Amino acid sequence: MAGARRRSRSPNPVLRHGFDAIRDTFGSVMIPELLHRITGMSLADGTAADITVENGIVTAVDPAGAPGDLHLPGWLLLSAATEPHAHLDKALSWSRVQQAYGDLQTAIDSWLAYAVTMTGKEVYTRSGRALEHYLAHGITTIRTHADVLPGEEPLRGVAALLRLRDEVRDLMDVQVVLLTREDSPDSVVADAVALGVDVLGGCPHLCPDPTAETRRLLDLAERFGLPLDLHTDEQLGADVLSIRELCRQVRARGLQQRVTASHCVSLGSLEPELLAEVIAEVRAAGLGIVSLPITNLYLQGRDHSWSRPRGIPALRALLDAGIDVAAGGDNLRDPFNPMGRADPFETTSLLVTAGHLDEASALAAVTAGGRTVLGLPPSGPAVGSVANFVAVRADSLADVLAGPGDARVVIHGGRLVSRTVVDRKTALSAFAARPL
Template sequence: MDGPASLAGVELTALRNVRLLDGTLADLDLAAGEITVVRPVEGGPGTDATGWRLVPGAGEPHAHLDKALSAELITPGPRAGNDLVAAIEQWRALVPTLTAADFADRARRAVHRYVANGITTIRTHADALLAGDPLRGVDALLGLREELRGVVTLQVCLLAGQDVPDAVIEDAIGRGIDVLGGCPHLAEEPAKETSRILDHAERSGLPVDLHTDEQTTTHHLDLADLAEQVIARGLQQQVTASHCVRLGMLDHDRRRPVVDLVAKAGIGIVTLPITNLYLQGRDADGAVPRGLTALRALLDAGVPVAAGADNLRDPFNPVGRADPFETTSLLVAAGHLRPAEALAAVTTTTRTVLGLPAAGTGPGSRADFLLVPDVPLDEVVAGARTARVVVHGGRVLADTRVSTVLDLDPMPR
């Protein structure tokens, strides 16, 4: 793979001498979008991957493509940045000016960034809007899902607040959304709002992904209520709780029974470090909370924990690179995960939480993976290098190579 020629658009049938996650070198055969053979290096025809390491396909388990790249459209507020409430207010003020075409354009540009960085599976939340056609953003993302089908795996999750009528939710289900979502922690009666969304899920059979406990107060945990309702109803579909900030604020004695409930209910958790580090803790005068969930306790209990970035350059997060390795570095630095745990959170566990089969992990798995320069795993997780080759279903979607020239000769005195 050395040299200037790009692999973009190439359908790979074989990779030779590639480094796997466990450090071994291997030859891979690919066919019909899957990895069919993984064996010790034998050589033979195929793409020479010497000097490259294979990482399982990365995913973004919690995006907001309807909001992505809207920061430039926002009139800055009086403070240096937003908390959650201020971000919601800014977004709602902008919504009446946005058309379906605008939603589609920004979402498409955001997806291009994700793909270039190795993310080819995305679950995006889409607001049921409170001004104009409530589903114009949803429709834009459903259209983008079809436009990119076979290239990017895109799941569209309706984000319905308490003010969204049941009829709008049913309409969205009829239009073909993939997942039902909501934000009970912002409702006047959180448990009642959770019940409402789960009622729709039971009738439709759709999986559920709720914004949960995105606050640092600990008087009540919607996560515990969600787990109890899932168990009581015997829900069989995938249920995900995103954010779960309050859980990370609890001491061991209060946290343990909630974690046990979550494990019993089979709920997957999504943590979103960059956005919650930005939004949470702005009212703290000291000992500012990090805004992350109880990562270690959840992992130790066997709960699947995926990780993503959440918002991308919008009122809820004005920064971000749409890069899985930005998330892994934050999981290590702010979440105290081991590098291998951080990598799993943005790759294999993301697919588990999204209800997708394994990818890029061995024979029979989907040929979704990325190739990064063959450096130690810790360096990959710490931020990787810009150079990477992105493969989805055996097809190279993006090929980025970087050349750096240094001149470090001492300056003449």
């Protein structure tokens, strides 16, 4: 991709009036130009404000004034969202796999049957389409896991995602996690590190000896100097609590890299006394926790014929303990979750409805919490933050989190990278125009 065009100091009237200047999408030869002033919108607290951006960083937040490069009256401006746990190599594969609605093991079996024949080109194409969905909905930062695949080229999916990561780096930030299997040899891990993976991952709770697998993965993380993001205790009940060994090992090793525990479904079904013990251990180890409500609501609890549990960790207790919590969508229209919109506000709605969080905590889990867990600096409409934003046509934050529709404007690093315009007219449109 060519470098950015030199930004004019005068406001761009095309951007100001209609967003028609967005010509740049995947495969383009030019990067969208940097914005200097974003004006006229409301912030999460309802304040009308103008934002000044220099070199992708917010340098001023002022009361609303004259229109600037991008004028957004009637829009609510928030920090762009972070997807802390995706599986781009699996995304949009539901139509290609043996479609069997079921639990985690059913999904694994269906996926592996397809993955044996899957090519790197397929991963690249489906993943690119998925990224377009994420970007259009206001997600500009993604951490994606990439399986060590069955077959002769176990890193073909990893290579495809690394290529994609590098191609879109001016439009969104992508971190690639090597998702190892218990039988993945150290040489494959070394090859993936040489290719440039960002994070090391695995699934100790699915192994016959979760303790041994946890220690092996920590050894590899230390050896290669990579952060660690583990699928952790993605099952109900307290029969497997591999998170406790993870906490013990992180503390004993004095691990400097960021360690993340994703899923942690079992934390939602522990008795209060045991939960308090585990949460204290998580806090002492400094782990970040990632909740993935839509996928775990789909997968977990199928063996309960009545009083089905939610499949969501004890979010309020984790937050009250000062633990960094992020939330995302996990799988997208694949054997592990045949649904999903790649929309952060689908996740916030579920955090409120099924996770019983308030709106501020739900929003933080898909914005600030995600960036903290991923080890990234803050973004959003605050001085000194990275200029990553999503603007939504909505009257209030509650309306946004409920899922306001597809009209979005997305800015990444001060660049206008996506816009979706919706023209809705119904026989009841007169009601929509009336003030409440």
